[in-house]
Amino acid sequence: MLAALAAPAASGATSTWIWRGSDGSLAYRQQDDGDRIPDFSMVGYGAGWTDLPTTPPVVLTVTATTGDNTSRIQAAINSA
Numbered sequence: 001m002l003a004a005l006a007a008p009a010a011s012g013a014t015s016t017w018i019w020r021g022s023d024g025s026l027a028y029r030q031q032d033d034g035d036r037i038p039d040f041s042m043v044g045y046g047a048g049w050t051d052l053p054t055t056p057p058v059v060l061t062v063t064a065t066t067g068d069n070t071s072r073i074q075a076a077i078n079s080a
């Protein structure tokens with residue numbers, strides 16, 4: 001027996017817990033105790049508090065050799 005489940009189309013999907021507010025930002029419904037879905041959208045580089053480096057500094061260079069370089073690459077990652 002083959003069963004298929006259909007998910008609602010993204011453009012028509014709605015939620016009672018989170019929606020786009022009138023100003024375009026996300027709005028959240030809270031439970032009576034104040035709990036709500038956490039919003040991590042302002043974490044890290046996406047928050048705009050700093051720019052990604054255009055040219056990251058070279059910390060270590062690993063030259064490829066014949067054969068398996070896995071341990072050399074892992075050692076370089078560990079030392080960086």
